[in-house]
Amino acid sequence: MISDSIANAPVPAAAPNPKDFAKKKRTNRSAKLKQCKLDARREQWLSQVKNKGSKDESNGFRDSSMHERDGSDRSLENLEMRQRGEENDGSIHHDSDLESPSNSPTSNASSVLGGNHSGTNYTGSSSSSSSSVGCCSGCITEEEEDDGCLDDWEAVADALAADDKQQNPSSDSSPDHEPVARSDSLPELTNRVDSVVQVSKPECAVMVPRAQVNGQAWRPDDAFRPQSLPNLSKQYSFPMNSDRHYGRGAVSWAHKSVISAPSSCPICYEDLDITDSSFLPCLCGFRLCLFCHKRILEDDGRCPGCRKPYDLEPVEGEASLNGGSLTFRLARSCSMITRS
Amino acid sequence: MVDFARVQKELQECNRDVEVSGIKVSPKADKLTHLIGTIPGPLGTPYEGGTFEIDIQLPDGYPFEPPRMQFSTKVWHPNISSQSGAICLDILKDQWSPALTLKTALLSVQALLSAPQPDDPQDAVVAQQYLREYQTFVSTARYWTEAFAKTSSLGVEEKVQKLVEMGFPEALVRSTLEVVGGDENLALEKLCTV
Numbered sequence: 001m002i003s004d005s006i007a008n009a010p011v012p013a014a015a016p017n018p019k020d021f022a023k024k025k026r027t028n029r030s031a032k033l034k035q036c037k038l039d040a041r042r043e044q045w046l047s048q049v050k051n052k053g054s055k056d057e058s059n060g061f062r063d064s065s066m067h068e069r070d071g072s073d074r075s076l077e078n079l080e081m082r083q084r085g086e087e088n089d090g091s092i093h094h095d096s097d098l099e100s101p102s103n104s105p106t107s108n109a110s111s112v113l114g115g116n117h118s119g120t121n122y123t124g125s126s127s128s129s130s131s132s133v134g135c136c137s138g139c140i141t142e143e144e145e146d147d148g149c150l151d152d153w154e155a156v157a158d159a160l161a162a163d164d165k166q167q168n169p170s171s172d173s174s175p176d177h178e179p180v181a182r183s184d185s186l187p188e189l190t191n192r193v194d195s196v197v198q199v200s201k202p203e204c205a206v207m208v209p210r211a212q213v214n215g216q217a218w219r220p221d222d223a224f225r226p227q228s229l230p231n232l233s234k235q236y237s238f239p240m241n242s243d244r245h246y247g248r249g250a251v252s253w254a255h256k257s258v259i260s261a262p263s264s265c266p267i268c269y270e271d272l273d274i275t276d277s278s279f280l281p282c283l284c285g286f287r288l289c290l291f292c293h294k295r296i297l298e299d300d301g302r303c304p305g306c307r308k309p310y311d312l313e314p315v316e317g318e319a320s321l322n323g324g325s326l327t328f329r330l331a332r333s334c335s336m337i338t339r340s
Numbered sequence: 341m342v343d344f345a346r347v348q349k350e351l352q353e354c355n356r357d358v359e360v361s362g363i364k365v366s367p368k369a370d371k372l373t374h375l376i377g378t379i380p381g382p383l384g385t386p387y388e389g390g391t392f393e394i395d396i397q398l399p400d401g402y403p404f405e406p407p408r409m410q411f412s413t414k415v416w417h418p419n420i421s422s423q424s425g426a427i428c429l430d431i432l433k434d435q436w437s438p439a440l441t442l443k444t445a446l447l448s449v450q451a452l453l454s455a456p457q458p459d460d461p462q463d464a465v466v467a468q469q470y471l472r473e474y475q476t477f478v479s480t481a482r483y484w485t486e487a488f489a490k491t492s493s494l495g496v497e498e499k500v501q502k503l504v505e506m507g508f509p510e511a512l513v514r515s516t517l518e519v520v521g522g523d524e525n526l527a528l529e530k531l532c533t534v
Contacts, residue, residue, distance in 0.1 A: 304439035
């Protein structure tokens with residue numbers, strides 16, 4: 001039960017994203033799937049006639065097919081390796097088809113190996129392994145029919161994709177758990193242990209490649225690149241430039257003046273240090289060193305650049321004046337307080 | 341105290357492109373507080389072809405105070421005293437800015453030569469002539485340029501010859517010319533005051 005719940009847990013979480021992809025890429029996928037569709041349908045009908053009585057079976061298949069679909073959908077996320085991913089899935093299915101469910105651990109292992117053999121296929125192979133786990137848990141009771149049913153995965157997947165909304169609740173419904181409850185044989189236990197391991201593995205595997213997929217930027221010429229994605233190269237170039245020029249993120253006129261910032265004071269011709277170069281005493285953008293600024297304030301106090309008086313901005317002279325008046329006032333008030 | 345570091349750099353920068361601007365500043369003596377600026381007469385004016393020397397005194401407050409400038413070459417101009425060479429220019433008075441330099445000030449003086457302001461005269465006589473008899477003003481200004489602003493192009497012997505012809509003894513003329521650095525007008529002034 002635990003294993004099954006774990007096995008099922010990632011499905012709804014992972015389902016919504018790939019579904020969108022599945023609808024987009026359905027055309028691509030259907031082209032490939034069409035070949036086996038007819039044969040699979042035929043076999044499906046045959047198997048369904050055989051399995052009429054066992055609903056839980058079909059539900060188990062549905063579940064597995066859901067897994068499978070998600071797996072293939074996830075593999076679709078990898079646009080470059082999509083074809084190979086599907087092939088990989090196919091091969092894994094055949095493994096699980098040919099071998100009995102007791103051997104499914106090996107199939108899981110093979111799927112993991114398949115995942116390892118091409119790093120970008122992690123999503124596809126790992127999810128397919130989880131799908132095989134699901135199918136094992138569902139199919140162990142009747143081993144004979146597994147072969148036929150497993151062949152029908154893709155067909156069922158197609159059928160399920162047609163009506164997703166109906167299938168989602170059904171996959172979560174109780175019949176899912178029945179086969180697991182029924183199958184308490186030893187190989188099944190090992191399977192379940194394996195499935196737990198595998199499920200935990202696929203989760204990691206799914207998460208890691210997701211991160212990789214997300215980490216990989218869309219190629220700018222990628223046809224499937226979302227339009228809403230911002231152009232990073234453009235976005236990068238702007239703030240970098242602005243950072244380089246702004247220095248302390250000032251306004252546009254400051255921006256200009258920083259660009260044309262002199263390396264030396266235009267008054268005394270001495271080099272401007274960091275304090276001086278970040279000192280902008282006048283709105284006209286004329287920069288000068290603090291010494292010359294102080295000297296001018298002692299004199300007529302007009303900006304050398306625009307000849308407007310400096311007193312419009314509260315820099316040094318006013319600050320000291322204010323400070324003086326403030327201290328004076330404070331002293332007076334203090335004396336009043338002491339008096340009273 | 342004059343900012344000598346700045347004056348030194350100003351002289352270097354100004355003399356770097358003498359060929360382009362034609363404006364030259366050189367120290368008159370060992371002190372950097374007394375300089376001589378040279379500006380060419382603007383083309384298309386009665387001052388064309390003349391080279392005008394300007395005596396520059398740097399006050400202690402330079403560059404926060406304007407340099408004291410006056411023409412040492414005699415000029416016939418409404419805004420320049422025909423007697424003393426004093427210049428009536430706002431940037432040399434209340435409109436001075438420490439951001440200005442000797443070169444930019446001399447450029448302004450050069451611009452003043454090409455654009456007289458008779459409404460704000462320094463020399464009332466010249467301004468009157470400029471307003472009432474413009475042609476007379478132009479011819480007088482041209483004559484003064486020919487007479488006083490082109491003499492610096494003469495050789496030493498010619499200057500000596502000219503001053504000797506004025507009636508000064510040749511030995512005194514030569515010694516005086518040496519003292520004033522070969523400036524004919526200054527030598528003439530000095531000879532007259534002696």
